[in-house]
Amino acid sequence: MQKTRPILAWETLLDLEAEGTEARPPLRDRVESALRRAIDEGRLAAGSAVPPSRTLAETLGVSRWVVTEAYGQLVAEGVLDARIGSATRVAERQELPEPTRDIDRPRPRDPAPVSAPPIRYDLRPGIPDLRSTPRSRWAAALRAGLADLPDRELAAAHPFGYAPARAAVAAYLSRSRHADADPDRVTITHGATDGMDILTRELHGRGHRTILVEDPSWPRLRGVAENNGLRPIRVPVDDDGVDTEMLAAVAARTGARAALVTPAHQFPLGAALAPARREQLVRWAREHAGLVIEDDYDAEFRYDRRPVPALQRLAPDCVALIGSLSKSVSPALGLGWMLLPPGIAPAPSPSAPSLIDQAALAHFVTQGDFERHLRASRTRFRRRRQRLLDALTTELPDSSVAGIAAGMHLVLTLPSHAPASAVVDAGAAEGLALTALRRYTDAADRPDALVLGYGDLDDALVEEAVARLAALLR
Numbered sequence: 389m390q391k392t393r394p395i396l397a398w399e400t401l402l403d404l405e406a407e408g409t410e411a412r413p414p415l416r417d418r419v420e421s422a423l424r425r426a427i428d429e430g431r432l433a434a435g436s437a438v439p440p441s442r443t444l445a446e447t448l449g450v451s452r453w454v455v456t457e458a459y460g461q462l463v464a465e466g467v468l469d470a471r472i473g474s475a476t477r478v479a480e481r482q483e484l485p486e487p488t489r490d491i492d493r494p495r496p497r498d499p500a501p502v503s504a505p506p507i508r509y510d511l512r513p514g515i516p517d518l519r520s521t522p523r524s525r526w527a528a529a530l531r532a533g534l535a536d537l538p539d540r541e542l543a544a545a546h547p548f549g550y551a552p553a554r555a556a557v558a559a560y561l562s563r564s565r566h567a568d569a570d571p572d573r574v575t576i577t578h579g580a581t582d583g584m585d586i587l588t589r590e591l592h593g594r595g596h597r598t599i600l601v602e603d604p605s606w607p608r609l610r611g612v613a614e615n616n617g618l619r620p621i622r623v624p625v626d627d628d629g630v631d632t633e634m635l636a637a638v639a640a641r642t643g644a645r646a647a648l649v650t651p652a653h654q655f656p657l658g659a660a661l662a663p664a665r666r667e668q669l670v671r672w673a674r675e676h677a678g679l680v681i682e683d684d685y686d687a688e689f690r691y692d693r694r695p696v697p698a699l700q701r702l703a704p705d706c707v708a709l710i711g712s713l714s715k716s717v718s719p720a721l722g723l724g725w726m727l728l729p730p731g732i733a734p735a736p737s738p739s740a741p742s743l744i745d746q747a748a749l750a751h752f753v754t755q756g757d758f759e760r761h762l763r764a765s766r767t768r769f770r771r772r773r774q775r776l777l778d779a780l781t782t783e784l785p786d787s788s789v790a791g792i793a794a795g796m797h798l799v800l801t802l803p804s805h806a807p808a809s810a811v812v813d814a815g816a817a818e819g820l821a822l823t824a825l826r827r828y829t830d831a832a833d834r835p836d837a838l839v840l841g842y843g844d845l846d847d848a849l850v851e852e853a854v855a856r857l858a859a860l861l862r
């Protein structure tokens with residue numbers, strides 16, 4: 389008797405829950421990564437057909453475009469084979485790029501395995517100097533802010549934030565970021581992620597269904613947009629920042645009218661958006677009644693020249709600036725701001741930051757503590773960055789380093805014999821926290837690289853950390 393073929397349970401084969409849970413990575417990434425995993429692990433054999441996108445979407449309970457996007461990416465990489473008139477199939481493998489390649493895909497969690505030792509050499513990007521958190525100044529600001537809060541304010545509604553905090557932030561943004569900042573257009577938020585959440589909800593309500601994002605970029609903000617119904621469409625970045633010509637072309641093709649960018653310091657590659665591209669981006673937004681969201685995340689830390697002014701100043705009518713204390717002071721504060729164009733006033737968030745924290749923020753900024761802290765941090769980071777560069781020159785003289793002019797991280801391109809995934813895992817096993825560039829991009833043509841953060845790297849351990857990294861690369 390002929391054996392009947394078992395019916396594949398696709399929802400079991402592609403376990404989306406296993407593809408990370410923290411910060412809910414975009415569904416598209418999870419579907420793609422589940423497919424990739426099933427193929428890499430041999431559960432989906434070369435030559436086998438994958439279901440039509442509509443069928444798989446229904447089975448997994450996701451929208452059809454999530455599946456078509458995931459298929460599209462895998463076809464572009466040659467993992468799936470799509471031929472007109474026949475089913476899409478798992479491609480025959482030519483050669484395996486890296487046995488551990490999948491480990492490097494964008495992952496929501498810290499790369500360290502559960503059993504890894506505690507972090508001794510912290511080279512993660514995006515973390516400020518935790519040892520220099522201005523605890524006593526913040527405590528003083530809290531005390532003073534609370535003491536100054538009039539009783540009647542304690543139970544009053546502050547829909548866009550506490551007025552003194554909005555005024556203090558507006559003054560700081562004008563002074564320091566050269567923004568065109570009116571306190572009435574400032575909203576106090578929990579940070580950039582919160583700002584992005586509020587803004588993308590608003591955009592969805594206005595009919596947007598897509599958003600242009602840089603590639604590479606920080607997955608969390610992309611994920612927030614996606615969770616609010618805006619499909620992120622990636623636009624490549626080069627040495628002048630995001631390719632605005634390509635952005636306009638992709639927008640024309642897809643109808644996208646919103647873009648999320650990091651003009652002062654591209655995350656994570658480090659370029660400042662070139663002046664001509666700034667103009668072009670703004671022109672595009674104006675011509676299409678679009679919105680540019682400027683993630684102004686670490687622009688204060690510039691080492692080769694004065695900080696690059698906010699893009700918002702060029703076009704306050706169509707740029708929304710989102711900022712935060714997470715990278716400049718501490719992620720533990722959970723405070724940030726948005727500066728919005730006049731025509732945009734999203735419904736206030738029901739879970740606004742505590743009024744007492746906002747009063748502290750007002751004090752911290754108006755008393756000059758914030759900018760003093762920024763100046764001290766800039767000096768510290770400049771020194772540490774130089775030390776890190778010197779150590780890299782000594783230990784890895786042939787290495788190529790980029791993105792060093794600003795911020796708290798740089799990009800180290802790896803030699804071809806040292807795949808980033810293997811280096812990240814080997815580092816984690818000895819307390820060296822590393823991040824692969826692949827965490828921020830799916831583009832196969834990017835060189836294998838590490839994004840080395842030095843915000844929280846102990847000064848006394850810089851040389852030791854680099855010596856360990858060099859040993860891993862040998």
Ligand SMILES: Cc1ncc(COP(=O)(O)O)c(C=O)c1O
Binds near residue numbers: 580582606712
């Ligand atoms: C690119 C980028 N933007 C913004 C932020 C700050 O986000 P939040 O204010 O939500 O902590 C980070 C933090 O790591 C970041 O990497």
